[in-house]
Amino acid sequence: MSVIYFLSDAHLGGDDESIESQKRQDLVAFIDQLRHGDRLYLLGDVFDFWFDFGTPPPANHGPVLAALAAATDRGASIAFMGGNHDYWARTARHPGYLETIVGLELIDDPHTLVVEGMRLLLCHGDALGGTRGTYRVVRAVLHHPAAIFGFRLLGPRIGHWLAARMSALSRRSHRPEAQVIHEDRLRSAARAVLSSDRYDVVVAGHVHRPELLTTDDGIYLNLGDWIEHRTYGRLEGGKLTLEKFN
Numbered sequence: 001m002s003v004i005y006f007l008s009d010a011h012l013g014g015d016d017e018s019i020e021s022q023k024r025q026d027l028v029a030f031i032d033q034l035r036h037g038d039r040l041y042l043l044g045d046v047f048d049f050w051f052d053f054g055t056p057p058p059a060n061h062g063p064v065l066a067a068l069a070a071a072t073d074r075g076a077s078i079a080f081m082g083g084n085h086d087y088w089a090r091t092a093r094h095p096g097y098l099e100t101i102v103g104l105e106l107i108d109d110p111h112t113l114v115v116e117g118m119r120l121l122l123c124h125g126d127a128l129g130g131t132r133g134t135y136r137v138v139r140a141v142l143h144h145p146a147a148i149f150g151f152r153l154l155g156p157r158i159g160h161w162l163a164a165r166m167s168a169l170s171r172r173s174h175r176p177e178a179q180v181i182h183e184d185r186l187r188s189a190a191r192a193v194l195s196s197d198r199y200d201v202v203v204a205g206h207v208h209r210p211e212l213l214t215t216d217d218g219i220y221l222n223l224g225d226w227i228e229h230r231t232y233g234r235l236e237g238g239k240l241t242l243e244k245f246n
């Protein structure tokens, strides 16, 4: 029987090599378990930065990309949703590397999935319930075709350098108090979606805190991350679980 998996927030390439090599190795082992007919939903920030410059991707992503390509070759299907760090899988008029070479299917955020009558809302989490304040503007700019076109012109060398600076800045601004606010906000947004009665399940990532919450209105699953927790979602026979890779 085929299984559906959900995973997000590995932030590949975002840490020191000592941490990265273990993250990669575990993720490759996880992907290698996918069988014909299985489906994997990558729900954002799998890469700490992904922008399709139309050139080969950074070499450190090689093992994971090869594992993903091998999985699609043996008949697993893999959907990729961009997060706030790796939204830019398609930066030109034509499909990019992840689609053409790796064989992933690009999906929008949010994405509706219906499995045996179960209605799931899949999202990364940074925009569920609407964006606010400065981030609303930043996200709109970063998703704008003109900005993407301009960034693509910078090329991979300058582009990756800039992205690494931005990523380091955003990491420094993650205070624990702010983290709890983000978690609460996302949970509230998910509960609002569930109470609307249009969905039975909301699956998100982004806040790096694994959580499986069952309410009268449905289920909220947060996938956690692949940095500290190595957690992922699993759906089989109508049963949704939060799993930990070991």
Ligand SMILES: [Mn+2]
Residues within 6 Å of the ligand: 044, 045, 083, 084, 085, 124, 126, 205, 206, 207
């Ligand atoms: Mn994120």
